[in-house]
Amino acid sequence: xxxxxxxxxxxxxxxxxxxxAPFLFQDVRQIEVAARICxxxxxxxxxxxxxxxxxxxxxxxxxxxxxxxxxxAIALKQMGPGWTPVLLGAVSGAVVAAVIxxxxxxxxxxxxxxxxxxxxxxxxxxxxxxxxxxxxxxxxEDGMTYRAPDLFKPATKLLTDADGKVxxxxxxxxxxxxxxxxxxxxxxALLFWAMLRIVGSPLxxxxxxxxxxxxxxxxxxxxxVAYRTAVFVxxxxxxxxxxxxxxxxxxxxxxxxxxxxxxxxxILLMVVIGGIGTMWGAVIGxxxxxxxQYYLRDLMxxxxxxxxxxxxxxxxxSPERWLLWLGILFILLVYFFPAGIAGTLMGKxxxx
Amino acid sequence: xxGWVEKAxxxxxxxxxxAAVGFVLIGTPSSWLTLTVAGLSMGMMVFLxxxxxxxxxxxxxxxxxxxxxxxxxxxxxxxxxxxxxSGWLGSESWVLNLIALVLALMAAVGFGLVAGxxxxxxxxxxxxxxxxxxxxxxxxxxxxxxxxxLTTWGGTPMNVPRPRFLEGSVLIGDSSIEIYRIFAFxxxxxxxxxxxxxxxxxxxxxxxxxxxxxxxxVEAMGFRIDRLFVGVFMLGSALAALGGAMWAGYQAxxxxxxxxxxxxxxxxxxxxxxxxxxxxxxxxxxxxxxTQNYVGFLAxxxxxxxxxxxxxxxxxxxxxxxxxxxx
Numbered sequence: 001x002x003x004x005x006x007x008x009x010x011x012x013x014x015x016x017x018x019x020x021a022p023f024l025f026q027d028v029r030q031i032e033v034a035a036r037i038c039x040x041x042x043x044x045x046x047x048x049x050x051x052x053x054x055x056x057x058x059x060x061x062x063x064x065x066x067x068x069x070x071x072x073a074i075a076l077k078q079m080g081p082g083w084t085p086v087l088l089g090a091v092s093g094a095v096v097a098a099v100i101x102x103x104x105x106x107x108x109x110x111x112x113x114x115x116x117x118x119x120x121x122x123x124x125x126x127x128x129x130x131x132x133x134x135x136x137x138x139x140x141e142d143g144m145t146y147r148a149p150d151l152f153k154p155a156t157k158l159l160t161d162a163d164g165k166v167x168x169x170x171x172x173x174x175x176x177x178x179x180x181x182x183x184x185x186x187x188x189a190l191l192f193w194a195m196l197r198i199v200g201s202p203l204x205x206x207x208x209x210x211x212x213x214x215x216x217x218x219x220x221x222x223x224x225v226a227y228r229t230a231v232f233v234x235x236x237x238x239x240x241x242x243x244x245x246x247x248x249x250x251x252x253x254x255x256x257x258x259x260x261x262x263x264x265x266x267i268l269l270m271v272v273i274g275g276i277g278t279m280w281g282a283v284i285g286x287x288x289x290x291x292x293q294y295y296l297r298d299l300m301x302x303x304x305x306x307x308x309x310x311x312x313x314x315x316x317x318s319p320e321r322w323l324l325w326l327g328i329l330f331i332l333l334v335y336f337f338p339a340g341i342a343g344t345l346m347g348k349x350x351x352x
Numbered sequence: 353x354x355g356w357v358e359k360a361x362x363x364x365x366x367x368x369x370x371a372a373v374g375f376v377l378i379g380t381p382s383s384w385l386t387l388t389v390a391g392l393s394m395g396m397m398v399f400l401x402x403x404x405x406x407x408x409x410x411x412x413x414x415x416x417x418x419x420x421x422x423x424x425x426x427x428x429x430x431x432x433x434x435x436x437x438s439g440w441l442g443s444e445s446w447v448l449n450l451i452a453l454v455l456a457l458m459a460a461v462g463f464g465l466v467a468g469x470x471x472x473x474x475x476x477x478x479x480x481x482x483x484x485x486x487x488x489x490x491x492x493x494x495x496x497x498x499x500x501x502l503t504t505w506g507g508t509p510m511n512v513p514r515p516r517f518l519e520g521s522v523l524i525g526d527s528s529i530e531i532y533r534i535f536a537f538x539x540x541x542x543x544x545x546x547x548x549x550x551x552x553x554x555x556x557x558x559x560x561x562x563x564x565x566x567x568x569x570v571e572a573m574g575f576r577i578d579r580l581f582v583g584v585f586m587l588g589s590a591l592a593a594l595g596g597a598m599w600a601g602y603q604a605x606x607x608x609x610x611x612x613x614x615x616x617x618x619x620x621x622x623x624x625x626x627x628x629x630x631x632x633x634x635x636x637x638x639x640x641x642x643t644q645n646y647v648g649f650l651a652x653x654x655x656x657x658x659x660x661x662x663x664x665x666x667x668x669x670x671x672x673x674x675x676x677x678x679x
Contacts, residue, residue: 057487107667117415117487118619119663125616126660133653261612265495268488276484324499330492334485335478 003345011283011342015189022181031177033294035184039246040286042191044270045279046238049195052277053207054231060120061267063127064101064236066259068093068243073144073253074137081147090244094237101236105229128259143254152180152248180249187245191238192282198234199279207231211277262323266293269326272333275340284341297322363674364631367638374646382526387645393533395634395641396540397602400595401614402621402633403547404588410564410628412581414476415483418490419592420618421497424611425467426460426593427600428505431512433459434601441515449515460597461590468589472582494612501608509607512600536598543591547630560584564628620663626673635674 017024021034047061071093075085100123108119131138138144147153153176198204210217210224218224247253256262266289274285304317337344371388378384405419433456434441440452475493479485518535521528551557562570563577571577599614600606617640625636640659647658666674 051484055484057484107664115623115667117417118623121417122616122619122660122663126657130657265491268491272488321499321503323495324503327492327495327499331475331489331496334489334492338485 007278007280007284007342007345011280014283014287018185021185022178029294031181033290035181035249036246037287037290038184038188039242039249040266040270040290041283042188042195042242042245043239044267044274044282044286045192045195046235046242047267048271048274048276048279048282049198049231049238050235051271052279053199053204053211054228055211056228056232057117058120058232058235059117059264060104060124060127061235061239062259062261062263063120063124064097064239065243065246065263066127066131067097067100068240068245069247069253069258070131070138070243071096071240072244072247073139073146073258076146076148076248077139077144081149083149086149086244086248089247090241093240093244097236097240098233101233102229105232106225124259124261124264128255128261131255131259139254141255143252143256143258145252148180148248148251150176152176152183184245184249188242191242195238195282196279203227203230265323265326265330269330271340272330272338273340275343275346276338278340278342278346281340281342288341293322363670364635366635366674367642370639370642370646374642377650378646383649385524385527386529387649388642389529389533389537391642391645392638393536393540393602393641394645395638396537396544397595397598398614398617398621398641399540399634399637400543400598401592402595402618402625402637403543403630404585404591405618406622406625406627406630406633407560407584408588409622411560411567411584412476412480413567414480414486416476416490417487417615418471418475418493418497419588420611420615421494422464422467422471422589422592422611423596423599423614423618424498424501424608426464426596427512427606427610428501428510428608429463429593430456430460430597431510431600431606432505434513434515435511438513441513443516446517449517453515453518457594457597460593464590464593465586467593468586469582471589472585476585494615498608498611501611505608507608509605512604512606514601514604518601532601536602539598543594544630544634551630556583617659620659622673624663624666624673626670626676629675632673632675 018034018038022031025031025034043061043065047058050056050058050061068090071091072086072089075089075092076082079085079088104116104119104123108116132141135141199207206217206222206227209220210222210227214224243258247258250257270282270285270289272285273288274281274283300317300322307317333340339346374387375381375384378387401420401423404422405416408414408416408419434452437452437455440448443449471493475489476486479489514532518532521530522534523529549557551561559570559575559580563580567577596611596614599610603610621636621640622633623636624639625632625634640662643658643662644655648655
């Protein structure tokens with residue numbers, strides 16, 4: 001129980017840090033980082049449900065994320081700021097994600113799990129190209145900027161003091177930006193909680209059975225294809241909702257932030273770092289990678305500057321080569337540390 | 353009815369059928385001929401890239417997401433050699449042209465062989481029999497390879513000079529056909545024939561086919577199937593590099609994203625054709641090449657989705673692809 005407890009405590013501590021993030025870190029960039037971590041925890045958890053609990057690899061997770069993001073973005077752009085477009089965008093994104101996921105799932109999970117990875121990759125790349133082609137609708141390569149609901153405007157006063165000015169609590173201005181952050185936090189926490197509940201439910205148990213021994217699960221009488229497709233749909237809808245949340249927070253949606261393959265790589269890294277099939281590992285993985293993304297690049301810049309006289313080294317250390325190191329790290333992790341941080345901690349207990 | 357279709361070639365009639373439908377829809381014979389040649393030559397180049405992936409999967413049950421790295425490397429290695437030899441390429445003598453071209457293609461193939469050996473030993477071997485980790489690790493390798501290409505050749509698009517004797521086009525009736533396309537088609541066809549001969553008429557091919565059918569049995573008979581694995585992997589990588597090199601000359605302007613763009617097409621071809629058979633791969637490649645060119649002409653907006661839709665239809669009809677070797 002020890003290892004599992006450690007992981008849960010660590011993950012809950014990270015959630016607590018995120019809860020108080022606006023009070024602890026008052027820099028704009030740090031809040032940006034905190035919000036990104038929140039969204040990615042939800043996204044990675046939904047991906048872990050797929051890869052960790054059913055053992056199928058999908059490369060279309062960003063596509064579903066993008067559906068939600070673009071749904072909200074298009075609705076907000078066309079209808080102006082408000083809650084109706086956010087809701088409409090969230091629902092339509094989720095519906096599109098569910099339908100496409102069900103279609104892909106029924107088509108390819110029926111055949112061979114190995115086709116699934118290839119087909120999702122193809123689908124994701126088509127979605128990416130479509131998003132940049134249908135520029136009248138999606139803003140093309142440039143993406144879209146729009147306004148979030150009025151509550152989230154920096155000028156909105158949540159609490160006012162006696163003079164009618166924005167009240168400061170512990171040095172934090174009670175304005176719309178704070179409301180926006182807590183919207184992201186609560187939505188992400190709810191999605192993560194939902195994932196935890198699914199894993200803990202009877203459905204989760206069946207999924208684990210399918211992962212461990214597909215033929216046996218089938219033999220007992222569970223319809224493997226139906227379960228896998230159902231999980232794929234659930235994961236897709238969750239990713240789509242996370243996309244909506246992120247779109248509302250960023251007030252910008254484009255291929256770079258919502259659909260690009262880089263996000264897929266990020267998700268994969270986060271799942272592997274955190275630990276495949278641990279769910280709580282999502283919190284650790286997402287936090288570690290987002291922090292690294294924001295701060296390691298600065299460090300690489302410094303390192304590249306410091307070694308400017310040495311041949312080749314600054315070229316390799318330049319912040320643009322960031323993905324090279326991530327890729328190498330990824331390979332090494334899959335080789336030597338396949339259980340990830342949470343998995344390794346939890347695994348010790350199971351071995352005993 | 354079905355017996356007659358089967359006798360005449362079965363699914364291998366599909367490209368002919370597509371060409372016929374294309375002819376009716378396009379209407380003008382001259383544009384149809386141009387498009388058909390373009391489609392066939394594109395199909396052949398894609399076949400080069402895809403055949404290795406299909407064979408490797410068939411024999412080793414390894415799905416290599418890093419396969420497209422060999423395509424990119426082949427393209428860039430060949431482009432560098434061609435750029436370095438631009439003097440010979442531009443010369444009047446077609447002999448010098450040809451030598452430069454052959455050297456560039458050889459460089460790509462040689463690189464493919466060496467890189468394939470390295471890749472198999474270092475990346476793939478430790479994760480045999482574990483699909484999940486295979487997919488993850490080869491994906492990681494693809495990222496690293498793309499970054500190495502970016503570091504080595506830079507992110508700006510690179511011009512690929514073509515040898516002089518492959519420049520220009522010939523006129524057949526009203527339609528002009530690029531010589532390079534004919535060359536690509538012939539080269540692809542030769543490679544296909546070579547592979548077909550290797551697999552069907554040699555002892556080595558017999559072993560490979562036996563390995564695809566039943567790996568344990570071949571091992572039990574005392575053959576070192578792991579050596580066969582490395583050989584097939586190297587061959588597949590070299591073919592991918594060759595395909596990349598040809599594609600580079602076809603595009604004339606290449607970017608490091610080339611491999612990733614082709615990966616999707618290659619996957620679609622392999623899925624349509626059925627994993628593990630080169631006949632299926634050739635069939636898939638020709639179908640994709642023709643469809644993409646016809647649709648690109650008839651409905652440019654649909655061109656991107658056409659491959660995807662094609663794959664869906666074929667999977668609904670034949671869930672394991674048209675001509676799978678692996679049952």
